[in-house]
Amino acid sequence: MEKSRLLFSGSGGQGVITAAILMAEAAVRYESLNAVQTQSYGAEARGGATRSDVIIWDKPIYFPRVTQANVLICLTQTAFNKYQEMIRPGGVLITDSRLVKNSRKVDARRIELPLYEAVMDVIKNPVVLNICMLGAVIAVTELVRIESIKSLIAKRFAEDFLEANFTAVDLGVELVRQHLGK
Amino acid sequence: MNKNIKFIQGNEVCVEAALYAGLEFFAGYPITPSTEIAEQMASRLPRIGGKFLQMEDEISSLCAITGASLTGHKAMTATSGPGFSLMQEALGYAVMAEIPCVIVNVMRGGPSTGLPTHAGQGDVNQARYGTHGDHAIIALTASNHQDIFRMTVEAFNFAETYRTPVILLLDEATGHLREKIEIPEPGNIPLVKRLRTSVKSGIDYHPYLPREDGRLPMSDFGDEHRYNVTGLYHDMWGFPSDNPKIVYGLIRHLVDKIENNSHQIARFRKHHVKDADVLLISYGASARSALHLVENRRSRGEKLGLLELQTLWPFPVDIVREACNNVKFTVVVEMNMGQVLQQVRLAADMPEKIFLANRIDGELITPTDIRNILRVIQGKGV
Amino acid sequence: MAVKDYIRQRFFPHMWCAGCGHGIILNALLRAVDNLGLNKKNIVMVSGIGCSARISGYVDFHSMHTIHGRALAYATGVKMSKPELNVIVPMGDGDALAIGGNHFIHAARRNIEMTAIVMNNRIYGMTGGQFSPLSGYGSMGTTAPYGNIDHNFDVVDLSVAAGATFVARTTTYHVHELSDLIEQAIVHKGFSVLEVLSQCPTHFGRRNKVGDAVDMLKVYKKRTVRIGSEKKQTDPDLIERGVFVKKDLPEYCREYDQLILKARQNR
Numbered sequence: 068m069e070k071s072r073l074l075f076s077g078s079g080g081q082g083v084i085t086a087a088i089l090m091a092e093a094a095v096r097y098e099s100l101n102a103v104q105t106q107s108y109g110a111e112a113r114g115g116a117t118r119s120d121v122i123i124w125d126k127p128i129y130f131p132r133v134t135q136a137n138v139l140i141c142l143t144q145t146a147f148n149k150y151q152e153m154i155r156p157g158g159v160l161i162t163d164s165r166l167v168k169n170s171r172k173v174d175a176r177r178i179e180l181p182l183y184e185a186v187m188d189v190i191k192n193p194v195v196l197n198i199c200m201l202g203a204v205i206a207v208t209e210l211v212r213i214e215s216i217k218s219l220i221a222k223r224f225a226e227d228f229l230e231a232n233f234t235a236v237d238l239g240v241e242l243v244r245q246h247l248g249k
Numbered sequence: 250m251n252k253n254i255k256f257i258q259g260n261e262v263c264v265e266a267a268l269y270a271g272l273e274f275f276a277g278y279p280i281t282p283s284t285e286i287a288e289q290m291a292s293r294l295p296r297i298g299g300k301f302l303q304m305e306d307e308i309s310s311l312c313a314i315t316g317a318s319l320t321g322h323k324a325m326t327a328t329s330g331p332g333f334s335l336m337q338e339a340l341g342y343a344v345m346a347e348i349p350c351v352i353v354n355v356m357r358g359g360p361s362t363g364l365p366t367h368a369g370q371g372d373v374n375q376a377r378y379g380t381h382g383d384h385a386i387i388a389l390t391a392s393n394h395q396d397i398f399r400m401t402v403e404a405f406n407f408a409e410t411y412r413t414p415v416i417l418l419l420d421e422a423t424g425h426l427r428e429k430i431e432i433p434e435p436g437n438i439p440l441v442k443r444l445r446t447s448v449k450s451g452i453d454y455h456p457y458l459p460r461e462d463g464r465l466p467m468s469d470f471g472d473e474h475r476y477n478v479t480g481l482y483h484d485m486w487g488f489p490s491d492n493p494k495i496v497y498g499l500i501r502h503l504v505d506k507i508e509n510n511s512h513q514i515a516r517f518r519k520h521h522v523k524d525a526d527v528l529l530i531s532y533g534a535s536a537r538s539a540l541h542l543v544e545n546r547r548s549r550g551e552k553l554g555l556l557e558l559q560t561l562w563p564f565p566v567d568i569v570r571e572a573c574n575n576v577k578f579t580v581v582v583e584m585n586m587g588q589v590l591q592q593v594r595l596a597a598d599m600p601e602k603i604f605l606a607n608r609i610d611g612e613l614i615t616p617t618d619i620r621n622i623l624r625v626i627q628g629k630g631v
Numbered sequence: 632m633a634v635k636d637y638i639r640q641r642f643f644p645h646m647w648c649a650g651c652g653h654g655i656i657l658n659a660l661l662r663a664v665d666n667l668g669l670n671k672k673n674i675v676m677v678s679g680i681g682c683s684a685r686i687s688g689y690v691d692f693h694s695m696h697t698i699h700g701r702a703l704a705y706a707t708g709v710k711m712s713k714p715e716l717n718v719i720v721p722m723g724d725g726d727a728l729a730i731g732g733n734h735f736i737h738a739a740r741r742n743i744e745m746t747a748i749v750m751n752n753r754i755y756g757m758t759g760g761q762f763s764p765l766s767g768y769g770s771m772g773t774t775a776p777y778g779n780i781d782h783n784f785d786v787v788d789l790s791v792a793a794g795a796t797f798v799a800r801t802t803t804y805h806v807h808e809l810s811d812l813i814e815q816a817i818v819h820k821g822f823s824v825l826e827v828l829s830q831c832p833t834h835f836g837r838r839n840k841v842g843d844a845v846d847m848l849k850v851y852k853k854r855t856v857r858i859g860s861e862k863k864q865t866d867p868d869l870i871e872r873g874v875f876v877k878k879d880l881p882e883y884c885r886e887y888d889q890l891i892l893k894a895r896q897n898r
Contacts, residue, residue: 302711
């Protein structure tokens with residue numbers, strides 16, 4: 068397989084790091100792949116620009132940072148402005164259509180999804196935006212199976228929140244399906 | 250799904266390994282980027298009847314684990330640059346009083362408060378020379394989770410074998426990195442138990458009289474043998490002494506027990522070293538970038554090799570010299586101003602053929618950074 | 632047992648000056664331990680650096696002579712890892728309250744069971760007579776050649792504020808009271824502080840022109856009173872002796888045992 072380099076970005080408190088960890092962990096524990104996950108952050112627990120790098124491959128991974136992303140995910144305008152240049156020519160850019168405007172012409176396949184809007188309409192709780200985004204990323208990349216990510220979520224999250232999170236995953240997958248016109 | 254396979258941070262691997270090694274006592278003070286170690290210990294230790302203490306600072310943290318070690322428990326603390334600076338006096342005490350313990354320093358960018366959330370490897374010399382006075386020290390490091398596990402266990406083993414504090418130098422980049430680790434089954438990595446005296450109660454026990462093999466059997470505080478422990482130069486009873494013969498004998502013992510065993514303590518990995526024309530020497534997170542480059546260039550037929558050091562102190566002089574002698578030139582890859590470079594140049598027969606590829610801006614050095622240096626050395630331009 | 636059975640004769644003669652109060656404290660301590668019938672192997676004495684700290688070498692207990700100011704931190708590790716041990720921590724005034732001040736208040740706050748004895752001679756003796764945080768305003772020292780402008784801590788007030796659950800004070804003149812208070816402090820289930828005013832004729836006495844050891848002991852006799860004495864009302868500068876605080880509050884090691892039970896249930 069090709070080495071997949073994903074860069075998740077947004078602001079502190081949006082849960083982009085959690086989403087990145089779940090993606091990488093599912094690849095390791097359910098798909099028998101190798102994965103590394105790192106993050107860079109400043110002093111802010113909330114706000115600022117947060118970034119998490121994930122590399123997934125079937126061979127050993129040494130250098131753990133993403134220098135050129137196959138897949139760039141941006142959940143805020145600040146993050147987009149900061150990381151847009153890191154996308155590999157021909158890579159995929161996944162953004163929230165409400166939170167990221169003016170995604171200038173980057174040399175990438177642009178997938179703008181109404182993640183935030185859909186989450187507020189259907190689940191009515193912005194807390195699961197990250198998991199909806201994760202569902203979308205999985206649908207686009209097909210690096211891990213949907214049931215894998217759900218099994219992992221079931222292990223990680225409190226039972227009271229499982230339903231909302233499962234719905235969020237499905238919602239993300241569905242938005243991609245609609246976007247691609249499948 | 251193998252339940253021994255985990256996807257966790259390097260700091261958490263260090264916790265798993267310490268518990269595997271038989272850790273029973275941890276004292277620490279929160280500091281980025283090592284805090285996860287304290288957090289995990291606070292949760293895990295009480296469940297096995299162990300003790301976790303959050304102390305008022307890093308000084309008291311090292312003091313507390315030293316006290317706990319004397320009652321017969323494997324003990325550890327974890328910190329980062331500023332905290333490690335505070336620990337230096339207590340580190341010297343543990344060296345002098347020969348008290349086994351493990352100090353983890355998850356390095357960040359320094360000096361001073363520096364770059365708390367960024368990577369650095371600037372504490373290599375501090376680990377060696379930070380405390381005052383002549384002494385020897387053991388410092389280990391690792392670049393990936395499987396090795397962090399093994400080196401953490403080795404740190405405890407060396408601490409017991411040589412009755413000395415052992416420093417484990419991790420860095421922010423591996424401490425916060427998540428990757429796969431398979432936790433070894435109990436028994437897969439041998440553990441060194443505390444060597445306790447066989448001297449019976451009522452017969453004089455000499456806490457500072459080495460056996461023929463150089464090891465010093467201990468007796469737990471609370472057991473029958475009562476003895477004195479001090480940071481002053483002391484005789485075989487542990488009583489202070491300024492007798493020049495005793496002073497000379499003790500300093501020689503403290504240094505020799507480690508320096509004379511540097512071959513036993515040396516841990517390293519060789520990646521494509523045998524037929525290499527050009528050698529990289531690296532350790533910790535930097536070694537990941539070096540190995541990435543080596544594998545990448547090997548696939549294109551370039552004879553690049555990597556000597557990855559896992560024991561930094563005592564510095565494995567012979568292993569480094571031999572490796573450097575067999576190549577056209579050597580590049581030391583690290584994230585400081587050349588702390589290991591200095592040691593490699595001292596070890597090598599031709600120091601003019603030893604170069605540095607480093608990064609000192611808080612960012613993990615990349616394979617491209619190293620590649621660019623190689624091209625400059627080879628006269629190919631960047 | 633005889634007092635001799637509690638000391639390491641190999642380690643004698645001791646290094647204290649003639650007239651020093653610290654030997655009186657050592658004597659009272661051994662009597663207290665004997666009275667309580669404690670087993671020597673169950674006692675750990677942890678000290679720091681200074682004249683006072685040398686006391687740990689002279690006793691036939693487990694002894695740890697550590698670094699300046701950190702005795703309570705080492706002692707915390709000893710006690711937490713083996714709570715059945717009796718931990719006694721003798722400290723000088725500089726050791727306990729200058730360099731070791733932070734450890735002092737935090738050990739008190741935790742209420743960890745150990746006996747802190749502050750051997751207060753109001754001077755750094757071992758380094759030759761510099762003022763300490765207990766010297767007091769106007770006192771003389773080699774580093775206060777024009778008179779000290781630093782105010783002193785009140786060890787009792789400080790200990791009470793920091794949360795110590797047993798706080799007492801006496802002097803080396805009142806030897807029976809001293810021995811009795813050490814006993815009470817050792818028996819107390821929590822962090823106990825005993826301040827002992829101890830004369831240093833060599834450095835404090837000489838520099839402050841307060842006479843020799845006997846003169847200094849006479850001052851302890853005349854200028855101190857039992858807590859609640861009426862004399863104190865007419866002469867407020869008198870120093871009170873006795874037990875200021877003695878209360879039962881949860882002790883740290885026992886609290887940790889409860890925490891272990893909780894952690895095991897939550898597994």
